[in-house]
Amino acid sequence: MKTTPDDSPLPGDAGALPETVISSRADVRLLQAIRDLWAYRDLFAAFVRRDLTVRYRQTALGVIWVVLQPLATGGVFAVIFRRLGAGADQSALESLLFYMAGLVPWMAFASAVQKAATSLETNASLVTKVYFPRMAVPGAYVAAGAVDFLIAFSVLAGLAAWTGRFSIWLLVAMPLLLLLQTAAALGLGFFFAILNAQYRDVKYVVPFVLTIGLFLTVILPLAQWGDLGRAILSWNPMMAVVEAYRAVLAGKAVDAMLMAKGTLSALVALAGGVWFFRHREHRLVDIL
Amino acid sequence: MTNDSQQAKAPAFARQLETTPRAGAGTWAVRMQGIGKQYRLGAARQASDNLREDVTNALRSLVTGGAGRQPLFWALRGVDLEVARGESVGIIGRNGAGKSTLLKILSRITPPTTGEMRYRGRLASLLEVGTGFHRELTGRENIYLNGSILGMRRHEIARQFDAIVDFAGVEQFLDTPVKFYSSGMYVRLAFAVAAHLRTDILVVDEVLAVGDAAFQKKCLGKMQDAASDGRTVLFVSHNMAAVESLCSKAILIESGSITRVGRTSEVVGHYFSGNGTGGFGAIPEDIPRSGTGQARFTAAYLLDETGQPVNSVFMGDSIRIAASFRVKPGGLLTPRFGVRICTLRGICAARFTTKETYGEVAPIMGEAGHFLLDLEGLRLLPGKYAIELGFSEAGQMVDFIEQAATFEVRAKNTNPDHKVIDNSMAITYAECQWNFSGVPFEEGSP
Numbered sequence: 144m145k146t147t148p149d150d151s152p153l154p155g156d157a158g159a160l161p162e163t164v165i166s167s168r169a170d171v172r173l174l175q176a177i178r179d180l181w182a183y184r185d186l187f188a189a190f191v192r193r194d195l196t197v198r199y200r201q202t203a204l205g206v207i208w209v210v211l212q213p214l215a216t217g218g219v220f221a222v223i224f225r226r227l228g229a230g231a232d233q234s235a236l237e238s239l240l241f242y243m244a245g246l247v248p249w250m251a252f253a254s255a256v257q258k259a260a261t262s263l264e265t266n267a268s269l270v271t272k273v274y275f276p277r278m279a280v281p282g283a284y285v286a287a288g289a290v291d292f293l294i295a296f297s298v299l300a301g302l303a304a305w306t307g308r309f310s311i312w313l314l315v316a317m318p319l320l321l322l323l324q325t326a327a328a329l330g331l332g333f334f335f336a337i338l339n340a341q342y343r344d345v346k347y348v349v350p351f352v353l354t355i356g357l358f359l360t361v362i363l364p365l366a367q368w369g370d371l372g373r374a375i376l377s378w379n380p381m382m383a384v385v386e387a388y389r390a391v392l393a394g395k396a397v398d399a400m401l402m403a404k405g406t407l408s409a410l411v412a413l414a415g416g417v418w419f420f421r422h423r424e425h426r427l428v429d430i431l
Numbered sequence: 432m433t434n435d436s437q438q439a440k441a442p443a444f445a446r447q448l449e450t451t452p453r454a455g456a457g458t459w460a461v462r463m464q465g466i467g468k469q470y471r472l473g474a475a476r477q478a479s480d481n482l483r484e485d486v487t488n489a490l491r492s493l494v495t496g497g498a499g500r501q502p503l504f505w506a507l508r509g510v511d512l513e514v515a516r517g518e519s520v521g522i523i524g525r526n527g528a529g530k531s532t533l534l535k536i537l538s539r540i541t542p543p544t545t546g547e548m549r550y551r552g553r554l555a556s557l558l559e560v561g562t563g564f565h566r567e568l569t570g571r572e573n574i575y576l577n578g579s580i581l582g583m584r585r586h587e588i589a590r591q592f593d594a595i596v597d598f599a600g601v602e603q604f605l606d607t608p609v610k611f612y613s614s615g616m617y618v619r620l621a622f623a624v625a626a627h628l629r630t631d632i633l634v635v636d637e638v639l640a641v642g643d644a645a646f647q648k649k650c651l652g653k654m655q656d657a658a659s660d661g662r663t664v665l666f667v668s669h670n671m672a673a674v675e676s677l678c679s680k681a682i683l684i685e686s687g688s689i690t691r692v693g694r695t696s697e698v699v700g701h702y703f704s705g706n707g708t709g710g711f712g713a714i715p716e717d718i719p720r721s722g723t724g725q726a727r728f729t730a731a732y733l734l735d736e737t738g739q740p741v742n743s744v745f746m747g748d749s750i751r752i753a754a755s756f757r758v759k760p761g762g763l764l765t766p767r768f769g770v771r772i773c774t775l776r777g778i779c780a781a782r783f784t785t786k787e788t789y790g791e792v793a794p795i796m797g798e799a800g801h802f803l804l805d806l807e808g809l810r811l812l813p814g815k816y817a818i819e820l821g822f823s824e825a826g827q828m829v830d831f832i833e834q835a836a837t838f839e840v841r842a843k844n845t846n847p848d849h850k851v852i853d854n855s856m857a858i859t860y861a862e863c864q865w866n867f868s869g870v871p872f873e874e875g876s877p
Contacts, residue, residue, distance in 0.1 A: 160552035160631060165536070167467075167545050189579035197567045200608075272562045273580055274539035428541045429470070 176421070179276045186275050190283030194258075195290060209291045210298045213246035220246075220362070236306050243302060244388040245361035247295045248320065252328050252381055253353040255288030259332025260349045263340045267431040277424045278417075281336040285328045289321060299388075308392045316391050320384045323409050327380040330412030333420040341423075341430050360385055365401070377401055380409035458551070459513045460632050460663040461537070465546035466510040468532050469503050506532040507687045510546070516631075519664035521674035521695055523702055524684035525833050527721040533684060534558070534667045538634045552631025555582045559636070561621025566610035570601050570620055573609055577624045591627045599623035626653045632663045671699050671776045685719070714835055722828040726763055728820050729799075730755040731836040743839035746851070746860075747810055754820055754835070755801040762796040763829070769821040770804055774814065775837070780858040781809055810861060813842040814854030 164171055199205040221238035233241070259281035263270060266280050296317060303309040339345035360381050365373055376382050383405025390397045507529045514520050524530045535541045536548065538556030563580040564573050574595055578588035588595075596602055599620040601612075609617055655677060668674050674681060674695060681698035683691040691698050713730045720727075732740045734751040744750055752770060767786050773779040783804060785792050817834040842851045846862075 162549055162551050163554070164547060164549050165539060165542060166547040167543050168547075171547070172542065185585045186579040186582075188585070189576050193565060193568065193572070193576055196572060197565060200567050269563045269580065271540065272558045273556065275580070275582075425542045428535065 194287040217242035245385040251292035255285045255328040258284040260335035281332040326413045327409040330416035333416030380405040460516040461514040461550045463512040467545035468507040469544040517661040521678035521681040522667045528684045529687040554632040555630040556634040595623045722830040726758040745843040750806040752804045771819040811840045812854040
C-alpha cells in the first residue's frame with residue numbers, strides 16, 4: 144500500500160519514509176486520492192479475485208452460467224421475434240447470432256452496473272472499518288464483469304464462426320468496444336453505488352432501469368426506430384456497442400457518428416460518475 | 432514523551448516536542464494540525480408543508496450531500512498533536528469525548544472538516560480483526576484478501592504466509608472455506624494476519640477488549656513487539672490497564688479537544704480524578720453525558736438502611752441506590768433504566784436493567800421522578816466504584832452518564848484468617864474455604 148517502495152525500510156531511517164497528507168482541503172485530497180489509486184492496486188486485484196472466486200462457488204454449473212444466460216435469452220428472443228415476423232428472412236441460427244451480439248455485451252454491462260450499484264452496501268462493514276480508495280469497491284465488480292464478458296464473448300465468436308460470419312474485425316473491435324462498455328458501466332456504477340449508500344431505493348430502481356434498457360438496446364436495430372427514437376438512442380453508449388458488433392458480424396461498416404456519440408456519452412457518464420462519487424464519498428462512513 | 436510536564440496542554444506540548452527530540456527518534460511519525468470534525472445532528476428532519484420546497488431541498492441535498500438545516504456540532508475541534516516515531520501513545524477519554532472520531536480520522540476512514548494530518552510511512556488501522564473476511568473463501572484466499580485490506584502488498588503476504596498459518600494453527604484447513612471453521616479458528620486466523628502486519632504506524636481500537644483473556648494477552652504482546660520494534664502505535668481504549676501497560680504516553684480527550692498530554696500514569700490519574708463527581712448527590716448539568724436529552728438524571732444517592740445518604744458501604748452490606756430524573760414535556764412512553772457498577776478503571780462488576788430484572792416500566796408523564804434499586808448480596812471488594820446510569824426509550828438512549836457518582840466499599844474482615852485485597856486485582860469475592868488432600872481427586876469421592 145501507500146507509496147512505499149516494495150521493501151519498506153523499518154522505522155529508523157526516517158527520511159526514506161514517504162509522507163501522506165490528509166487534509167480538509169479538496170485539492171490536497173484529490174492529489175492523495177490519485178496517489179492512492181496506484182498504491183492500492185493490490186487491494187483492487189484482491190477484490191476482483193474475490194468477486195470472481197465467490198461468484199460461482201457452490202454452484203453446480205459455475206462459470207457456464209456466464210454463457211448460458213445470453214444463450215438462453217437469445218434463443219427465446221429468436222423464437223419469439225421470428226414468430227412475430229422479425230428477421231424472418233434469416234435462418235434461425237442467424238437470428239440467434241443477432242440477439243447474442245446484443246445480449247453478450249448488454250448482460251455483462253447490466254450485471255456490472257447492478258453489482259456495482261449495491262457494492263458499497265454489501266461491503267459496508269469494510270468501508271466503515273478500513274481506509275482504501277472507495278472507488279475500488281464498485282470498480283472491482285466492473286472489472287470482474289469484464290472477465291465474465293470475455294468468456295461469453297468467446298461463445299459469441301464461436302457462434303459467428305459456425306454461421307460463417309466470423310471476421311478478424313470482430314477481434315479487433317472487441318477490446319475497443321469493451322473499453323467503451325466498461326467506461327459506461329463504471330460511470331453508472333459509481334453513480335448508483337454512492338446513491339444507494341444513502342437511498343436504498345436505488346437498488347430496486349436499478350434492475351428495473353436495466354430491464355428497460357435491455358428492451359430498448361437489444362431487440363431492435365437502430366435503423367428500425369423512428370427519427371425521435373433514433374435521435375435519443377444514439378446517445379446510448381451501449382447502443383453504439385451493440386450496433387458495432389452487429390455491423391461487424393454482418394460484414395458492414397461501423398457507423399462512425401454513432402460510435403463518436405456513444406464514446407462521448409460514455410466518457411461524460413464516467414466523468415460524471417467519478418465526480419459524483421468523489422463529491423459524496425467522504426460521508427459514506429456516516430450513512431452506511 | 433517521558434519528560435514532559437503533566438500539566439502541559441497540547442499545543443505547547445507540540446512545540447516543546449520539536450525542540451526536545453528523543454535520542455534516536457528525532458522525527459515525528461504523525462502530526463495533526465488544527466484538526467476538527469463537524470457533524471450534523473441528523474435526528475429529526477423538519478417536514479415543510481410545501482411539497483415543492485421538499486423536493487428542491489431533496490434535490491439540493493442530493494447535490495450538496497448535506498441535509499436540510501440540522502444543527503451542526505463539532506465532534507473534534509482544534510486538535511494539534513505530534514507523535515514521535517517509535518512511540519506508543521494511548522488515547523483516552525469518555526464516551527462521546529471525540530475519541531472514536533479521532534480514531535476514524537487517524538485511520539483515514541473519515542476526512543477532517545478542518546486542518547491537516549500528516550504521517551510518515553505506512554499506516555494501518557486495526558479497528559477489528561478479520562475485516563473483510565469472506566465466508567465462502569478458503570483460509571488461504573482470506574489470508575491474501577485480509578492482508579491486502581490491511582494494506583500489505585501481495586508479495587509481503589506471500590513472504591509471511593507460512594508464519595501466519597503457523598501462528599493460527601490452521602494448516603489442515605487452509606483450503607476449506609472459512610464458513611466451516613470453528614469460531615476459535617476463525618478468530619485465530621484473523622488475528623494471525625493482523626499480527627503479521629508490517630507497518631510503520633499502527634492505529635488500534637479497543638478490538639482487544641473483545642475475546643478471551645488469552646487472546647487479549649496475545650494481542651497486547653504483539654502490540655508491545657510492534658512498539659519495541661520502533662514502530663509507532665496509537666492505541667484508543669477504555670481499558671486503562673491496557674493503556675498503562677502498553678503506552679508510555681497518553682492523551683486525554685474531553686469534549687472534542689485534547690486537554691492533557693503526558694506520561695500515561697499521570698494522564699490516567701487525571702482522568703480518574705477529574706470527573707467532577709465526588710461522592711453522591713446532585714449531578715451537574717454539564718457532566719459528560721450522551722443521549723437525546725428528553726430526560727436527564729439530576730441526582731444519585733447511595734442510602735443506608737435508615738434511608739440516609741452515605742458515601743461508602745462496608746463489604747457485603749446491601750446497597751440501595753436512588754436516582755432522580757427530570758423529564759421534558761411529552762414524557763416517556765416506554766422508558767427503560769439501566770445501572771452499572773464499575774471500578775474507576777472501567778471494569779464493570781454488575782449490571783441491572785429494568786428490561787431484564789423488572790419488566791415494562793409504566794409511562795412517565797410527569798416532570799420528574801426517581802427510582803430506587805436495592806441490591807442484595809453483591810460482594811464487592813474494597814475500593815472505589817462508579818455508578819453508571821442509563822435511560823432509554825424506544826431503543827434510543829435518552830441520557831447516559833458513565834460516572835454519575837462514585838462510592839467507596841470499605842474493608843471489613845469477616846474472617847480474621849483471611850487477608851482482604853482491594854479491587855485492583857479482582858472485583859468480587861465470596862466466602863471461601865480450602866481443603867487439601869494427599870490423593871488425586873476422583874469422581875464420586877467426597
